[in-house]
Amino acid sequence: MKADVSSSGPPLVELIRISKRYGDLLANDGIDLSIEPGEIHALLGENGAGKSTLVKILYGVIEPSAGEIRWEGRPVSIGSPVEARTLGLGMVFQHFSLFEEMTVAENIAVALSGEWSLANVRNRLSEISRTYGLALDADRAVWTLSAGERQRIEIVRCLLQNPRLLILDEPTSVLTPQEAEHLFVTLDKLSAEGCSILYISHKLEEVRRLCRRATILRAGRVVATIDPRASTAREIAALMVGNEVGDIRTDAPHTPQGEVLRVRNLDMPPVGLHGQALKDINLVVRAGEVVGIAGVAGNGQSELFAALSGERLAERNDAITIAGKPSGGMGIEARRRLSAAFVPEERLGHAAAPTHRLSENTLISHASTEVRSGFILLNAAKRLARTIIKSFDVRTPEGDPQARKLSGGNLQKFVIGREIIRKPKLLIVDQPTWGVDAGAARLIRQSLVDLARDGSAVLVVSQDLDELFEVADQMAVIHQGMLSPQKPIGEWTKEAIGLEMLGVAQAQGGAHAD
């Protein structure tokens, strides 16, 4: 066994030949991983590479089929998250588990065991907030907080239990660039104090900013343990994907033609207590171009998607014009008949029904061609599913599997392929590569660009700025339901976008100063 001789004591935690088998699938295959005290260790890999399985084993959520976990050199078995916490592990999940109606302090107290009184929590909270620069108001209700602030609650919740090892799962996916930088400072500080951090991500730049060691997983195995600062992003990406990652071709001549989508002064009231209202949205997408909409999650992206797709109707019919037809009051099927196509953010449950086969899932947006006088043309549906699988390189475990059996990246390729194959004049995509591996993301971005070059209008809503810089010709930023002016991509800097995301630019512009 390879003991790490460079450090004085044993590693804080050591995973030895960890394997996890689900039926025929080997999710983790003999994984070795060790984390030193005070180290920020990155765990890199595509979706489906086995990162979450490994972390769940470490946190006691699932049991390994084989292998051993050592804590400070002693073999331990972690049977549940409670045992993991007693041992000194803390975990910040990608999706927060907070009660919206309760205050920050209440949310923290609820998660801790009985001996913590609310007053106690409040004291420790302000202490920790000061020490680590995690500004939090103990008495604010959670629903009034931004995603970054919510994440701070989760982090503070872990820190209150004095963890020796903090696990963070894709922590920056919901943050602005400025908020992310803030988080990195906190993590550096924690690490300097001797708390180890396991940092799970697929964003190479931040891994290089934070970590000195990174373990890269591919298909359930460790392919390399490297120093991310000593390798280029391209080399690391190649290790993760298993082959060289190419750039997106955008060089084809680009001449935008007529307007396909125009949004004029679109207003929409919020849905429910914590929904986001849309305020005075103006937007133009022309044939042959990709327009990007950037913004931090929860600023009205899904509301905008619902309004543009027709899942929610606008009050004025002329608020939205598709292919020259006022269509604000049209339902989604009517808009599809105007040759518009839509891909929502959620793959499972919104774009596709998890327990339905892929062929059945084609019906969702192809009912007009796959149904004759009320009867489903089963063979046509199966043929279409096969064509999509082939043209968009969808890897499936069987010929016509249920949607939930596909990995995130493959299902996303299928869902996007299902719309592109209709050759729509207008395609609206919300978060096209969210949680998708690098290989699939590249294919998806390329097909969006290709569709635009073939003369369609494409609108991409995304939180991933790098993605927008790669594919978009024009861009605007959404913040609290308001859309910034739309400008050619070359006129945007990352800093300017960050300011728009925080709403600072609008306040400076005086348009919404209060």
Added chain:
Amino acid sequence: MRIELTPRTSVSPVARALAPVAAFITSFLIAGFVIWLMGRSPIDAFDVYVLQPLSDPWSLQELLVKATPLALIAIGLSYCFRASLWNIGAEGQYVMGAIFGSWLALKTHGTDAGTWVLPLMLILGVIGGALYGLIPAFLKTRFGVNEILTSLMLVYVAQLTLDYLARGPWRDPKGFNFPQSVTFDTAATVPPILEAGRVHYGFVFALIAVAVTAVVLGRTLFGYRLKLTGDAPRAARFAGFSSKATVMAVFAISGGLAGLAGITEVSGQIGQIQPSISPGYGFTAITVAFLGRLNPIGILVAALVVALTFIGGESAQIMLKLPLDLTQAFQGILLLCVLAADALVSNRIRLVARGGGK
């Protein structure tokens, strides 16, 4: 110690087919044990419950008679349940269908109205059940009222309406003050399939409902729409299906079929209006629908099985002095066993020792 269920990656079709059989055997073993605790021989009970009804031509007919309303109602309910809409007021829709249809039977009583009476009665029965089913649907789509509550409460309204009619306006004046109507004319009676047999044409309606539903659910856009609404409501909206229209449609269908069951039962089996016209078919049909896994053929089989427990339960009461409640208990055990068997086919069960290694 704790018990963990982990989903199996692949489910063998053989196991899935054998699951109900295993469930059946298990529930017989459990019921046999209960009967043994009550001091009776489980073997005698099995004979009385299962073997005798199945070997006697009279009870075989009775089996089909009892299975008819169960199958009709459960088929209707399967439309609702597929779409994850919980209509548990089929009993009320059944009663309302019976009331609507019987109105015509009593209106034409003693006249020489011709063969048009019966078809019209059946249509009225369907309309009555459908309209009554649309009340909770309307309340849900218009005001967001939970359909479970409204559909259940409307059962009592329907039952009391029937009670009032049987004791009041529709009572037979020459009936010695018994709370029942006149006996329906032949023109208002669903005829038996075989002359002098007990099985009436209601059973044929049930078979037709099974066949039509198998096609609708498996082959049409409407059936797909129900499945999608039930399995992934957001995806259904994304596909452009209006959820309000779906709610209205499935409640109308299940109410209509329950109404049809009600009027065929009254005019084919009972022959007159009484304060009570159902031993709880509308509720038992919920069990039947899930026993049949919401599959039309499965529902038909389940209806026959549950009808058997009704008949067996009656003879066990007479011959073994076993309480009739045991029948309901057995139906419950059977349902639980089938659901458990399904869960075990698609999941692996594992005992995990707590706190090992400490």
